[in-house]
Amino acid sequence: MLWTFFAFLSAVFAALTSILAKAGIEGINSNLATAIRTTVVLVMAWGMVFITDTQHGIMDISKKSWIFLILSGLTTGASWLCYYKALQIGEASKVVSIDKLSIVITVILAVIFLHENVNAKSIIGSLLITAGTLCMVL
Missing domain, CATH: 1.10.287 (Helix Hairpins)
Known part of the structure; x- marks a missing residue:
């Protein structure tokens, strides 16, 4: 049941993300804030790929997987843009509840x-x- 440990950590980090984002987004355009956050996530994710030496697996990804991963990335981006805009203009506790x-x-x-x-x-x-x-x- 290792997945439950990681799922719980995900929830903790997601909660921290909301609080840190609300504190950091003040006076900044929400789209710019999302782009900064996304850049950090991108660097961190590729860093983990290289640390775990799994970058070679990119050639083994099927066309179907590429399509669904790209679509997932687009929906993640849309979610984050909407989330940051809502967080910028709404109360964090209410935005997160709806999210x-x-x-x-x-x-x-x-x-x-x-x-x-x-x-x-x-x-x-x-x-x-x-x-x-x-x-x-x-």
Whole structure:
């Protein structure tokens, strides 16, 4: 269950990202702030590729994987641009609450496109996340 450890760390870093971004975005155009953040992420990601000596695997990536990775990158970029704009003009706690509706949307899309099974716990959890989001923003 090593994945749960990394998933938890991801949540902690995502929370820190929101707080640090809100503190750093004051007086800066949100698109410029996103570009700066993205540059740091890009350098960090390629740094990890070279540190782990996995750069040679780039030649083994299939056309299908390239297409989906590019589409994923475009949607990540769109998400970050919208997130930073919302963070710049809204309260961090409310912006992050709405942003986390991505969990519910992911469950729905995973069922539709990946044909993943959803059980009662997933449905109840999704309903609770939605209710919690509404409580936090209304």
